[in-house]
Amino acid sequence: MSGLEKVRVLGLGNVLMGDDALGPWVIEDLLARWEFPQGVSVVDVGTPGLDLTPYLADAEAVFLVDTVKADAPPGTLKVYSRGQLLSRGPQPRVSPHDPGLAEALFSLDFAGCAPKEVTLVGVVPGKVEKGVTLTAAVRAAVPAASEEIAGRLGWLGLRPARRPGTKTEPWWEVRIPETACA
């Protein structure tokens, strides 16, 4: 898609559903506390289903950040390779919006424009239910997830630089209701 660099960091998740906001949270953290070199796009893509394909197409390397289901305590950081993500094959489509990451990757494979490298940086969630804050364990995993991505970008010669003294304040958490009355 226009405007996207060849190396992409994509945050997946819903900011209104508690720990599911992890992906977008890490994107906010990366953008607030790190300076990225040319050649890297950092995007909060929400929960796009098959609409993820334009963000994956024609990329050299994609780093995804998302919550993952795994047998480990909330806040545990887990990293998966492309092969691990695709090992199960696509799932039956029941609702047309079922297709997710694996389906988007298979579809791009078939079209011949799948990203060469895909890495998932995952965090095991605690509570995934309506709400706009992360649980403490998952919030504590955010800097580690950002470091993990920064380090891996470094292997590609694209390591971002730390911005000193900056704070991460995602808009969905910090917007304090104030009166809009004239």
Added chain:
Amino acid sequence: MSKRITVDPVTRIEGHLRIDVEVDGGKVQKAWSSGQMFRGIETILQGRDPRDAWLFTQRFCGVCTTVHAIASVRTVENALGLEVPLNAQYIRNLIVMAHAMHDHIVHFYHLSALDWVDVVSALKADPVKTAALANSLSPWPGNSKEQMKAVQDKVKGFVEAGQLGIFTNGYWGHPAMKLPPEVNLLAVAHYLQALEYQRKVNQIVALLGGKTPNIQNLAVGGVANAINLDSDSALNMNKLFMVKDILDDISTFIEQVYFVDVCAIAAMYPEWLGYGAGVTNYLAVPDLPLDTKGTKFDLPGGTIFDGDLAHVREIKTFDDPYFKENVSESIAHSWYDGDWTKHPYEETTDPKYTTFEDTKKYSWVKSPRFQGKPMQVGPLAQVLVGFALGHEPTKRWAVKTLDTAGAIAKVKLSPAVLHSTLGRHAARMIRTCVISETAKKHWGLLAANIGKGDTTIFNPPTFPKGEQRGFGFHEAPRGTLSHWIVIRDGKIANYQAVVPSTWNAGPRDGQNQPGPYEASLVGNPVADAELPLEVLRTVHSFDPCLACAVHTLDPEGNEIATVKVL
């Protein structure tokens, strides 16, 4: 003896759409549609600034982002009686139309075509014959025998390597698959080309909305796109012409590929123009406003009851009481506390989960009603309302579709065939053709208005003390979406979203009237209960969207979807 089939994706995403059908004599006798996920996200908005509501509603759904953003700003504008500058209307309309074209193309090619197309059968096709057939139907340059051969070789490579990839779970060789190998090959070729075009049209949303998938350019009272034809950072000539080029490009694909493919599939599965009508009450709202007040539109809206097009009633403005006063929601069969039917302004959301009980409560989805009646929403509703009201582009494309499909099938097709499973696909395509034309028109309107020297993009909102109520609607890709707000002293006191898939997927109501999914499945054939492809065909034809609110990947898990036959 009757058999019960449950199609239930268990959960990568926390809860989903579940469909239960009772099959007897090879046909569906009864059906239940159940939303398996509690949402109630609206309560997050209580106490917030109404000017921020759209940022949050945009996150309700990952696929329909812009849709909830547009509905939300219209809702607050309606509460305040705020007019929207012409430039802002046109820019919003262009985003809405680009999103709709993207969504409809993805739905047909990437989410539902495989219900009709047997990819493995494409291996048996003759590429020369495929190209000849394609060229007899369309001037599209992407149909050459060399291209068909290349696609076939690609499929072959995937099959031989044991990696059918995205197609692994298709229903190959299912008795309900009926396309000849050449048509299957052509469809696979277009599946690949469509991937490229859906990406292309998405760029318009990025160019005008600032970012995708979550746009940045909206504001209550207008848009935030500064217009300055000489500035790189504003909406300028260069960006406008990039939008124009994409619109031209995409309309060629829509008219020469999407149009032809839908006509061909409708012609080759004529029996599916007879199944799946279900609820023939239809609701669509007007959209693509042409004035600052929301009283003139390029897409008409209205209601039709019992399939009677002669008595269509138009919904005329963004403030039409005919819409405002007639919407209600019932929770008789939904997992909420109570048994009421209420207007959205008065609704509460108190979850109370019991188990799945056919005759009692069985869904998280509420049952929206219009004058107490279930309504089908979506492109079919919008096309039928437009047709009944004599909307010229809708009529022209509908007639062209029926004539073209009829010519391929060598039968005369009347508009009545649109009340069906394949009719919903045809209507979605007809709507896409109308929108593709209209998008070029609105591009011209925007350019002309800027050319006149009008660069206004925003009317600032002011919030009086006390209470205001407002509603805003949008004819989204999946149909009528409405948001409802109660503002008290400048803060949100109540917010409700009545979404298209709720109208269609809702359970029975207090009068036991089934919702559109449920009604449309009754009478569907089911050839093989283990592989209920026919059930999926009808459900997919509505383009359901219930599953996007939460995203958790499950890289270590096992099977996440089951088809259970009892």
